[in-house]
Amino acid sequence: xxxxxxxxxxxxxxxxxxxxxxxxxxxxxxxxxxxxxxxxxxxxxxxxxxxxxxxxxxxxxxxxxxxxxxxxxxxxxxxxxxxxxxxxxxxxxxxxxxxxxxxxxxxxxxxxxxxxxxxxxxxxxxxxxxxxxxxxxxxxxxxxxxxxxxxxxxxxxxxxxxxxxxxxxxxxxxxxxxxxxxxxxxxxxxxxxxxxxxxxxxxxxxxxxxxxxxxxxxxxxxxxxxxxxxxxxxxxxxxxxxxxxxxxxxxxxxxxxxxxxxxxxxxxxxxxxxxxxxxxxxxxxxxxxxxxxxxxxxxxxxxxxxxxxxxxxxxxxxxxxxxxxxxxxxx
Numbered sequence: 655x656x657x658x659x660x661x662x663x664x665x666x667x668x669x670x671x672x673x674x675x676x677x678x679x680x681x682x683x684x685x686x687x688x689x690x691x692x693x694x695x696x697x698x699x700x701x702x703x704x705x706x707x708x709x710x711x712x713x714x715x716x717x718x719x720x721x722x723x724x725x726x727x728x729x730x731x732x733x734x735x736x737x738x739x740x741x742x743x744x745x746x747x748x749x750x751x752x753x754x755x756x757x758x759x760x761x762x763x764x765x766x767x768x769x770x771x772x773x774x775x776x777x778x779x780x781x782x783x784x785x786x787x788x789x790x791x792x793x794x795x796x797x798x799x800x801x802x803x804x805x806x807x808x809x810x811x812x813x814x815x816x817x818x819x820x821x822x823x824x825x826x827x828x829x830x831x832x833x834x835x836x837x838x839x840x841x842x843x844x845x846x847x848x849x850x851x852x853x854x855x856x857x858x859x860x861x862x863x864x865x866x867x868x869x870x871x872x873x874x875x876x877x878x879x880x881x882x883x884x885x886x887x888x889x890x891x892x893x894x895x896x897x898x899x900x901x902x903x904x905x906x907x908x909x910x911x912x913x914x915x916x917x918x919x920x921x922x923x924x925x926x927x928x929x930x931x932x933x934x935x936x937x938x939x940x941x942x943x944x945x946x947x948x949x950x951x952x953x954x955x956x957x958x959x960x961x962x963x964x965x966x967x968x969x970x971x972x973x974x975x976x977x978x979x980x981x982x983x984x985x
Contacts, residue, residue: 687827689714691773692766693837694759696720696786698779699814700921700950709818712825714771716762720779720786720955724749739954743924749958753785759793767799773830774801777817777837779955781805782884802834807884809956811919811948811968812844843973845909846881847889848921848966849898853877856886856959878902899965903932906967907939913971916940919948921966923957929965936967 692714695701701709701717709715722739724747743749763774776794778787787805794801806813816837823836850856876898880889889905892898910916918936922929926949933947951957952964960966 687825689824690771690827691775691824691830691833692716692769692771693817693820693824693833694718694762694766694774694776694790695813695817696754696778696955697953698784698786698809698955699777699817700810700919700953700956701814701817702948702950705814705818709821712821714766714824715821716765718754718758718762718786720754720784720953721752722749722954722958723752739957743957743962751784751955751958753789756789756792756796759790760796763793763797763799763801767797771799774799775820775824775830775833775837776801776803777806777813777820778804779809779813780807780881780884782807783809783886784955800830802830804834804837805884806841808841808844808846808881810846810921810952810966811950812841812846812881812970814919814950815844815917815968815970816840839972840970843912844968844970846966846968847902847905847909848879848960848964849876849895849902850879850960851876851895851963852961856961878905899928899932902965902967903936903939906936906969909969910940912973913969914973915971916969917948917971918946919950919968921950921952921956921964921968923952923960923964924962925965926951932965932967 689712693709694716695718697717697719699717706715706717724739739749759776763776766774774794776790778784778790781787787803790801790803794803806816819840820833820837823833828836875891875893876895877888878890878892878898878901879886881887890901892901906918910918918933918940920929920933920936929949933949934944937944937947952960952966957964
């Protein structure tokens with residue numbers, strides 16, 4: 655740094671990297687706003703590690719890791735966990751998930767209470783897929799700080815983008831209502847579309863009906879799935895895997911037209927090169943920079959149910975004036 659140049663405050667530097675402030679040296683006499691609202695989420699949000707680092711620098715963020723079990727082993731998150739979980743899935747071992755203990759949320763909420771925050775916004779995985787939000791609600795009653803628990807009715811980066819919007823709002827010093835509105839605006843219209851080579855893992859975990867699983871197995875159908883009202887449902891039934899992946903991309907491009915501008919993410923588990931190629935093709939279809947499509951590993955708690963080879967795309971962002979609500983799920 656050149657002699658005499660003002661030292662930029664960490665919170666302002668962090669916001670500047672997200673494009674929320676104009677370029678130029680920060681006035682030395684202007685203090686960064688102190689966050690009044692903390693944001694808590696869970697590992698199903700699939701946040702890229704760089705995002706987590708940035709959010710933690712803002713000083714108003716915490717993420718609760720959701721446990722995954724294979725036999726007697728308990729996994730959390732990270733590269734080693736992804737490898738171990740991938741081996742367990744490939745070997746056909748029974749893999750299951752469990753909601754976190756309320757005490758984990760209580761410790762996070764209490765830490766923010768003791769740090770002087772006014773409130774907490776706790777954003778979580780769909781309550782129809784997990785008891786995570788219920789555990790958060792139990793914990794919220796045990797602390798003196800107001801905690802608003804939001805069941806996102808979704809997962810992955812559909813939740814992650816909402817978390818980012820909330821943290822960005824909180825970092826500016828916004829109040830509880832504004833922070834929650836920022837999160838809910840991003841959740842509105844967010845869609846998760848995904849393809850799995852096999853429905854067996856979803857059937858084992860009770861995340862999709864036995865009838866849908868049987869149809870996929872017997873007829874060798876490769877369905878595209880979505881989250882509708884918090885549940886996993888078939889969207890389209892495709893005959894071959896290549897066509898399913900191609901159709902997934904077509905659907906993502908069509909959905910992106912309803913958002914101005916769209917924000918997109920691609921998830922994978924055990925097939926990163928395929929995901930990277932899919933993201934690059936999607937960016938080309940939309941005429942956006944390749945790095946504008948976030949590529950993020952499917953978190954262990956979701957991969958335990960989708961299995962190896964999953965390819966998912968998340969489309970979110972402010973809805974345009976011509977956006978139509980999604981129709982009913984096909985039977």
